[in-house]
Amino acid sequence: MSRVHDMGGRFGDGPVTPEPQGAPVFAEDWHARALAITLACGALGQWNIDTSRHARERLAPLDYTRFSYYEKWLAGLATLLVEKQVLSAKDLASATDGRDGTGADRAAPHPLAARALKAADVAAALAKGGPADRPSDVAVAFAPGDPVRCRRPGGNRLVAGGHTRLPTYAVGARGWIVRVHGTHVLPDSAAHGLGEAPEPLYAVAFAASDLWSAPEHPGDEVVLDLWQSYLEAV
Structure with a gap:
């Protein structure tokens, strides 16, 4: 079960209203x-x-x-x-x-x-800043162009109810690798004091029509940065 913050692509939360051009960096x-x-x-x-x-x-x-x-x-x-x-x-x-x-x-x-x-x-x-790239012995499993699917079920597999960067709307969705970012700290582990556990991180593209049943622009693509343990080969 996701937490209330995981609202991407969800109905009923109202529109996203961008700030007007030229708005101050801090409103207050x-x-x-x-x-x-x-x-x-x-x-x-x-x-x-x-x-x-x-x-x-x-x-x-x-x-x-x-x-x-x-x-x-x-x-x-x-x-x-x-x-x-x-x-x-x-x-x-x-x-x-x-x-x-x-x-x-x-x-x-x-x-x-x-x-x-x-x-x-x-x-x-x-x-x-706070760079999150780290050396790792975990082998890169995917290359640009490879089809992948986000694992199902989603959520943190290390800590029940724990932090994860895999959004609910992408769980089970099929996409393709756009870029390999190298190996980076795994949030699901680091958020809970379980070590950095670095693993390969990928830019993964999804067709909007594969993420939502009624996208406003079906031809749009959504690109997510996802860790290797979030993905499986298709």
Whole structure:
């Protein structure tokens, strides 16, 4: 069973409305602050991008549907900070800087204080990014042009209800390999602390008519980046 976030191609969720050309990068000042604090907390090294995605996916369905984009980010971040014991729920409930959940001054620096992202280091950290390509002993099974099918059932095969990058609408669909991206960290494993488990990653094309029964433009193609364990030969 998929989570509420897995809504690609689903009826009833309303249209996707692109922002008008020339719209500001951040519609509200707090949106920029939400991005900044998310990046700063990520620099503490207590989780990876797949863990953070899974935290947002696990929001309660009611919250997920009513929260805006950056509200989802902050809610997922709060979950991670508590789960990874960076902060306590009491810390988050206190709006006072540099104090614990009781309002008392901290007697000692936070154990992760040395990893704090300094303003002078932000540009270099953003430029570095977070590459996910890794060496791997897993042999490449497919080449450009090969027909493939997304495995059925979908979902994470390592952790029940866990994170995966195989969208529900592509489960069981037939497509063809467009490009081999090399070997990359497997999100299904990395999101749950099970290791990076790198394996081949492919760009896979699908005809819109093979994904949905009534596509608006049947001649369109959809290209998904999918890991080898999501695919099977046809």
